[in-house]
Amino acid sequence: xxxxxxxxxxxxxxxxxxxxxxxxxxxxxxxxxxxxxxxxxxxxxxxxxxxxxxxxxxxxxxxxxxxxxxxxxxxxxxxxxxxxxxxxxxxxxxxxxxxxxxxxxxxxxxxxxxxxxxxxxxxxxxxxxxxxxxxxxxxxxxxxxxxxxxxxxxxxxxxxxxxxxxxxxxxxxxxxxxxxxxxxxxxxxxxxxxxxxxxxxxxxxxxxxxxxxxxxxxxxxxxxxxxxxxxxxxxxxxxx
Amino acid sequence: xxxxxxxxxxxxxxxxxxxxxxxxxxxxxxxxxxxxxxxxxxxxxxxxxxxxxxxxxxxxxxxxxxxxxxxxxxxxxxxxxxxxxxxxxxxxxxxxxxxxxxxxxxxxxxxxxxxxxxxxxxxxxxxxxxxxxxxxxxxxxxxxxxxxxxxxxxxxxxxxxxxxxxxxxxxxxxxxxxxxxxxxxxxxxxxxxxxxxxxxxxxxxxxxxxxxxxxxxxxxxxxxxxxxxxxxxxxxxxxxxxxxxxxxxxxxxxxxxxxxxxxxxxxxxxxxxxxxxxxxxxxxxxxxxxxxxxxxxxxxxxxxxxxxxxxxxxxxxxxxxxxxxxxxxxxxxxxxxxxxxxxxxxxxxxxxxxxxxxxxxxxxxxxxxxxxxxxxxxxxxxxxxxxxxxxxxxxxxxxxxxxxxxxxxxxxxxxxxxxxxxxxxxxxxxxxxxxxxxxxxxxxxxxxxxxxxxxxxxxxxxxxxxxxxxxxxxxxxxxxxxxxxxxxxxxxxxxxxxxxxxxxxxxxxxxxxxxxxxxxxxxxxxxxxxxxxxxxxxxxxxxxxxxxxxxxxxxxxxxxxxxxxxxxxxxxxxxxxxxxxxxxxxxxxxxxxxxxxxxxxxxxxxxxxxxxxxxxxxxxxxx
Ligand SMILES: Cc1cc2nc3c(=O)[nH]c(=O)nc-3n(C[C@H](O)[C@H](O)[C@H](O)COP(=O)(O)O)c2cc1C
Ligand code: SF4
Ligand code: SF4
Ligand code: FES
Numbered sequence: 044x045x046x047x048x049x050x051x052x053x054x055x056x057x058x059x060x061x062x063x064x065x066x067x068x069x070x071x072x073x074x075x076x077x078x079x080x081x082x083x084x085x086x087x088x089x090x091x092x093x094x095x096x097x098x099x100x101x102x103x104x105x106x107x108x109x110x111x112x113x114x115x116x117x118x119x120x121x122x123x124x125x126x127x128x129x130x131x132x133x134x135x136x137x138x139x140x141x142x143x144x145x146x147x148x149x150x151x152x153x154x155x156x157x158x159x160x161x162x163x164x165x166x167x168x169x170x171x172x173x174x175x176x177x178x179x180x181x182x183x184x185x186x187x188x189x190x191x192x193x194x195x196x197x198x199x200x201x202x203x204x205x206x207x208x209x210x211x212x213x214x215x216x217x218x219x220x221x222x223x224x225x226x227x228x229x230x231x232x233x234x235x236x237x238x239x240x241x242x243x244x245x246x247x248x249x250x251x252x253x254x255x256x257x258x259x260x261x262x263x264x265x266x267x268x269x270x271x272x273x274x275x276x277x278x279x280x281x282x283x
Numbered sequence: 284x285x286x287x288x289x290x291x292x293x294x295x296x297x298x299x300x301x302x303x304x305x306x307x308x309x310x311x312x313x314x315x316x317x318x319x320x321x322x323x324x325x326x327x328x329x330x331x332x333x334x335x336x337x338x339x340x341x342x343x344x345x346x347x348x349x350x351x352x353x354x355x356x357x358x359x360x361x362x363x364x365x366x367x368x369x370x371x372x373x374x375x376x377x378x379x380x381x382x383x384x385x386x387x388x389x390x391x392x393x394x395x396x397x398x399x400x401x402x403x404x405x406x407x408x409x410x411x412x413x414x415x416x417x418x419x420x421x422x423x424x425x426x427x428x429x430x431x432x433x434x435x436x437x438x439x440x441x442x443x444x445x446x447x448x449x450x451x452x453x454x455x456x457x458x459x460x461x462x463x464x465x466x467x468x469x470x471x472x473x474x475x476x477x478x479x480x481x482x483x484x485x486x487x488x489x490x491x492x493x494x495x496x497x498x499x500x501x502x503x504x505x506x507x508x509x510x511x512x513x514x515x516x517x518x519x520x521x522x523x524x525x526x527x528x529x530x531x532x533x534x535x536x537x538x539x540x541x542x543x544x545x546x547x548x549x550x551x552x553x554x555x556x557x558x559x560x561x562x563x564x565x566x567x568x569x570x571x572x573x574x575x576x577x578x579x580x581x582x583x584x585x586x587x588x589x590x591x592x593x594x595x596x597x598x599x600x601x602x603x604x605x606x607x608x609x610x611x612x613x614x615x616x617x618x619x620x621x622x623x624x625x626x627x628x629x630x631x632x633x634x635x636x637x638x639x640x641x642x643x644x645x646x647x648x649x650x651x652x653x654x655x656x657x658x659x660x661x662x663x664x665x666x667x668x669x670x671x672x673x674x675x676x677x678x679x680x681x682x683x684x685x686x687x688x689x690x691x692x693x694x695x696x697x698x699x700x701x702x703x704x705x706x707x708x709x710x711x712x713x714x715x716x717x718x719x720x721x722x723x724x725x726x727x728x729x730x731x732x733x734x735x736x737x738x739x740x741x742x743x744x745x746x747x748x749x750x751x752x753x754x755x756x757x758x759x760x761x762x763x764x765x766x767x768x769x770x771x772x773x774x775x776x777x778x779x780x781x782x783x784x785x786x787x788x789x790x791x792x793x794x795x796x797x798x799x800x801x802x803x804x805x806x807x808x809x810x811x812x813x814x815x816x817x818x819x820x821x822x823x824x825x826x827x828x829x830x831x832x833x834x835x836x837x838x839x840x841x842x843x844x845x846x847x848x849x850x851x852x853x854x855x856x857x858x859x860x861x862x863x864x865x866x867x868x869x870x871x872x873x874x875x876x877x878x879x880x881x882x883x884x885x886x887x888x889x890x891x892x893x894x895x896x897x898x899x900x901x902x903x904x905x906x
Contacts, residue, residue, distance in 0.1 A: 086659045087802045089843045099842045104659045126839050130808035164812055164836075165879055189801070207341045208654075208801075209348040211637070213811045215801035218348075220341035 045109040049093075050116055054107070062102035062113055063091055067275045072268035073115060074124055074153055076131075076242055077190035078103040080275055082199055085191055088131075090124050090153070125157045133164040134213075136185040137243075143252055144244030146260030150188060152267035171216060177226035179233035179249055187217050187245035193237040200236035205229050217245070295320045296331050308670075310336055310652035314346055314353055315594065315635050319421065322398075323357045349654040351405060351636030352421070352594050359389075359400035361439045364418040368407035368556045369746075369790040370713045370776055376415035379432050380404070386436035400439050406638060406794055407556035408595040411713035411776065412458050412720045420445055422598050424452045453598075457563045458720025461736060463707045464699060465687050466723050472570045473615050475689035479578050480623050482514075483507030500624050508582045512538065515582070517693025519705045520685060523773075524550050524641075524678030525748075525847070527704075527766045530685065533675055536665035537583040540673035545585040547576050548650065548669060548676045551592045552634060552641035555749030556794060557774035560709035561679040563721045565592070565599055568683055569606040573629055575682030577616065578689045579675055580627035588629040589669070590679075591646050597633050604631065638798035642846055643676040645800065656802050657846040680709055700726030704765035708773055712737040714745075715779030730769070731760045739777045744784055744863065746776040750791035751851035754784075754858035785821070785866040788859050792817040795852035806849025809840040813853060819879050820870040828876040830860065830867060 044055040049066055056065035061084070066073050076088040086101040093102045094114045102113070114120065131150060139145045171184035189208060194217075197205040209218040221229035231237065233248035241247075257263070261270065299316035303309040313332060317324050324347050333340040347353040352364075365371070365380045384391055384402050394401040410416035413425040419435065422445065431452065438448055459466070483503035494502065516531040537545055549572065553561040564572055576588040592599065607629055610616040618626045637655050639645045645655035647669050668674025677685075684706055688696045697705045704726035710733060713719045717738025724733065730747070734740050744756050747769055755762070755769070762768050778784055796814040801807045816833050819825050837853035844850045860867060883902040890900050 084659060086845055087804070089803050089805055089845065092843050101659075101845070104661060106661065123839055123843055126835070127804050127843060130804050130812075134804075134808045164808075165815060167811070188804075189807075204339060204341075207345050209341075209345050210801070211349050212796065212799040212801040213807055215807070218341055218345065220339055222340070 045107075047107050047109065047111040047113060049113050056107040060107050062093060062100075062105050062107050065107045066102065066115070067272060068279055070272055070276075071115075072272055073102050074156060075103055076149060076153060076188065077192065079192055079196070079240060080278055081236075082192065082195045085195065088127070088188065088190055090127055092120065092123070094120065121157065125159050126163070128154050128157055128159050129161075129163045131188050132159075132162045133166045135167075135169060135187065142186070142244045143247055144186075146257055146263045148244055148262070149242035149267060152262040155262075156267055167213075174219065174226050177229070177231060177249075180226055180231050180235075180238055181247050181249055182217065182219070182226055183245055183247075184217055186243045188243055189215060189217065190242060192240050192242060193217070193246055196240050197231075197235065197237040203230040203235070203237075205231045205235070205237060292321075292325075292327065293331065296328055296335070300332075300335055305336055306652075307336065307338055308650065308652045310338060310343060311346055311350070311635055311649065312633065312652075314343065315350075315633060318353050318635075321357075322360055322362060323354045325357075326355070345654055346635075346652075349637065350634070353635055357394055357398055358403075359394050360398060360442075361400040362420055363400065363402045363435075363439075364405040364408070364421075365402065366406075366408040366410060366414060366416045366418075367404040367790075368411055368414070369787045370411040370557060371407070371415040372786065372790060373714060373782070374415050376427070379415055379427050379429070382429065383432045383436055386433065387439060399442070405636065406554070406798065407558075409553055409559045409562050409593070410455065411557045411559060411711065411774075413456055414713075418595065421594060422453055423455055423595070425455060455562075455566070455598075456720075457567050459563065459567070459723075460712075460718050460720040461722040461724070463723040463725060465684065465707050466568065466709070469568055469571050470574070470687055470690040472574065472610065473613065473621065475571075475574045475578050475686040476581070476615060476621060479511040479581050479689045480504070480507050480621060480625065482510035497624070504581070504624050508538070508584065511578060511689055512582045514688055514693035515685060518684075518688045518696035519693075519703075520681065520688060520696065521704065521766060522678055523680035523684070523708065525555075525772055527770055530677060530681055533665055533677070534579060534582050536663075537585070537673040537675050540666060542672055543584075544670075544672045545583055546669045546672055546674040547579045547583065547585045547588040548643075548646065548674055549576055549588065549590040549679055549682055550641060550643065550646060550676055551590050551596065551679045552638075552646060553593055553596070553679075554638035554641040554798075555751065555772050555774055556791075557711060557713055557746065557749050557776040558772055559711045559713075560721055560773055562596055562599075563709070564679050564683055565596065565603060569603055570610070571683045571686045572679050573606065573610060573682075574615070575677075575684070575686035575689075576629060577620065577627050578685055579677070579682065581625055583673075583675055585675070586626050586628070588627065589632050589650055590629060591632050591634060591640070591650055593634045593640075594636050600631065600633075607631075637800075638794075639800045639846075639848055642848060645846075646676065647674065654800075656800050701763070701765050701767060703767050708764070710764070710773040710775055712739075712775050712777065714775075714777035715739060715742060715782065716777045724764075726765045727763045729761055729763050730755070733764075733775065734760065734777070737777070739779070741780050742777045743780050743782065744778045746778070746787065746791075746855065747774075748772050749774040749776075750794055750855055751847070752854065754788075754855050754862060756862040758862075783866065784859060784863050785870065788855050788866075789817050789821060791855045795848070799848065799852070803843075803845040803849060805840045805843040806845070806852060809836050809844070809849065810852055812836055813856065815879065817856070820867060822884075823870050823872055824877040824879075824881075825867065825871045826873055826876050827871070834860070 046053045046055045054069045073091050075091040077085040084103040086104045091102045092099050174182040194206040197203045207218045238246045299313045303312040329343045389395045415427040416425045483506040520530040521527040640649045640655035644658040649655040664674045707725050710722045747753050792814045796810040799806045799810045
């Protein structure tokens with residue numbers, strides 16, 4: 044099997060695998076938010092950025108190459124990843140203590156993982172439309188990081204096409220495919236992968252509040268990285 | 284289904300569909316036609332078109348919300364887009380805009396209650412050498428001054444049709460001030476193609492006798508393409524659109540691709556503020572551009588070419604169609620070009636207002652009728668481009684050079700310029716210079732020489748290559764413009780000795796904030812944070828802490844942004860900190876950090892909503 048170097052460790056890979064996939068298979072976690080193993084990569088959050096010969100690449104899209112030396116956990120890259128997470132926090136409104144997703148939120152867990160202590164940048168305090176119209180699913184756009192996991196999952200996994208991104212730049216926003224633009228009247232259902240895979244509290248299945256108490260939720264019990272590595276390796280075992 | 288204007292609306296929509304077709308790729312073209320006809324894209328239109336184009340309404344609304352020239356709410360029957368580049372501002376565009384709004388009785392960005400008119404600001408419209416400029420119903424009006432603005436207001440108020448406006452309002456000059464070996468004497472239409480075809484051997488007899496004549500002719504065609512590719516390599520032609528990638532390598536990859544459907548795309552988005560050379564090429568040298576594309580089609584084995592023209596240049600539509608028609612009539616386009624088995628034709632495709640659509644994968648998406656969001660880096664367009672087919676994307680000037688190379692040989696081209704930057708290059712001079720316009724020089728020309736020729740030797744600084752390029756000062760004037768030294772597209776905005784360069788960087792920071800596509804975190808959020816820091820200094824309350832923060836965000840964007848826009852969106856800030864530190868320092872009141880938040884500024888929105896300007900609407904100034 045060909046290998047490449049991720050910092051100091053030698054990582055085996057199969058042809059066509061990305062750096063991120065190979066690293067995950069080998070038990071090395073590279074932080075990521077917009078990547079999901081079951082979906083096409085998107086390279087939008089940029090958290091997974093690594094450098095090769097000093098040049099940055101998103102590891103979720105960059106194919107692994109034999110003998111390549113990839114730097115991943117350098118102090119500079121760790122600091123930049125932390126700053127990217129801080130940007131996501133100030134862009135939206137993330138009031139973790141009163142968010143139902145707290146403890147099971149990938150954004151929050153990644154912030155902990157990267158040692159984020161404060162939000163550093165100026166808060167934007169956006170006011171974006173919240174959508175509580177649907178009986179089973181709620182959408183809080185102020186928590187949305189525009190990773191488009193729901194957009195991709197709705198198409199590829201749910202066989203629907205419930206979400207899209209509208210607007211441009213800082214004004215871009217999650218849009219719902221329904222005559223009124225509201226979740227009510229769309230094809231969404233609380234069991235959709237689109238809802239389940241949303242990494243933040245933007246999309247939440249209603250009526251399940253506090254099923255487990257704060258402090259005992261997924262990432263409270265086990266770090267995000269070890270959960271995801273385990274899941275990824277189990278998934279690979281099935282697919283190989 | 285349609286209640287409002289009923290059959291009239293359906294008529295307009297059907298006409299747009301007839302003109303552009305009903306494929307998904309037509310979506311953006313159709314919406315732009317609707318916008319022009321109805322001055323917005325009403326929800327009823329989206330619904331109707333959605334079923335006719337077989338695309339969900341959410342997809343069409345996504346387009347309307349992404350492109351600057353599309354709007355969901357009604358704009359005026361006379362819609363004015365004021366070019367808001369720094370070069371326009373330097374010639375008083377902001378004041379002229381205010382005067383126009385006042386005479387029209389309308390607020391910027393809003394539509395007059397009788398729906399007659401609306402006035403908006405837009406990014407540079409490619410007329411920096413003859414600004415201040417504006418688009419009126421998407422037609423450029425140049426050289427605005429008080430008198431012209433007054434007349435425009437009168438004409439709009441009197442509802443005079445654009446066809447009856449004084450024609451000199453719409454005059455666009457090419458302003459070619461200096462030409463060199465490529466554009467002084469453009470090649471004759473057909474010369475480059477004939478040379479390319481002839482490289483395969485002039486007559487059939489030379490071919491092996493056991494080949495049927497059609498096969499022999501195919502082989503000839505094939506060999507001609509291979510030989511022309513060698514000329515492109517020999518010329519060492521590098522892209523003129525920004526990155527300077529070798530055209531030969533790109534063409535060869537597409538030529539060798541395993542699929543039969545291949546495309547040649549010409550990038551005429553020219554969104555870089557201060558650039559206008561592609562406009563000049565499309566105006567005066569369209570034959571050469573189309574011929575370069577056709578030669579490329581010959582080399583790579585493509586049958587179709589598309590020119591992606593920014594909406595700001597849509598006024599060239601009839602002219603360009605006319606040139607294409609003439610070429611078809613002369614056997615230079617279509618089937619059996621010049622009697623050979625070569626088939627190739629060219630279509631025009633128009634943008635709808637988005638700088639990012641100049642970035643090649645965003646442009647491909649836009650041509651496919653989607654939002655112009657850059658794709659992930661792999662696979663490259665040469666492997667999977669337009670409609671997933673192997674695709675060449677080159678700049679307008681690159682194709683014009685390719686035509687010259689095919690006609691006159693690669694060695695000739697390689698003999699011009701410097702070793703790593705062959706040929707000549709078009710420069711767009713604007714700002715504080717005596718003779719703004721287009722200048723052709725061999726690559727490697729120094730800044731000083733250009734400044735001497737255009738009459739700007741007293742300049743304090745120049746933005747080379749547009750806002751994403753480099754801001755240089757007098758210490759750089761002996762540097763050469765070429766890929767080895769100062770690269771970037773040929774836009775040069777000159778700032779005279781009396782200018783406050785902070786105005787320029789403010790303009791650029793807002794430009795990038797407005798044009799970021801929003802896909803990736805560092806650019807989407809970073810451009811906004813940077814714009815806010817610049818505004819903070821504009822208010823005179825910056826501090827060294829804020830400068831450190833600007834540098835921090837800039838380095839983050841350079842390293843982490845997905846595409847060239849975000850990676851270069853802070854160049855002007857970094858350059859100005861290094862080369863013109865005083866413009867920042869003079870805006871620092873203190874060495875201590877001052878919060879950006881200020882109670883009085885926070886009331887600004889309330890004041891503007893209530894129209895209050897009186898002292899009682901302000902809080903006492905901070906001690
Ligand atoms: C934000 C951005 C805007 C761009 N705008 C243009 C443009 O307006 N015209 C252009 O030819 N290339 C533009 N480019 C470069 C294109 O991506 C691409 O490299 C170029 O069209 C290739 O043609 P060339 O090799 O002939 O230069 C832009 C790139 C970026 C990142
Ligand atoms: S709603 Fe969730 S999954 Fe969808 S884009 Fe926003 S954060 Fe991502
Ligand atoms: S760098 Fe900016 S323009 Fe480019 S993909 Fe990211 S958000 Fe879009
Ligand atoms: S995980 Fe790679 S960019 Fe988001």
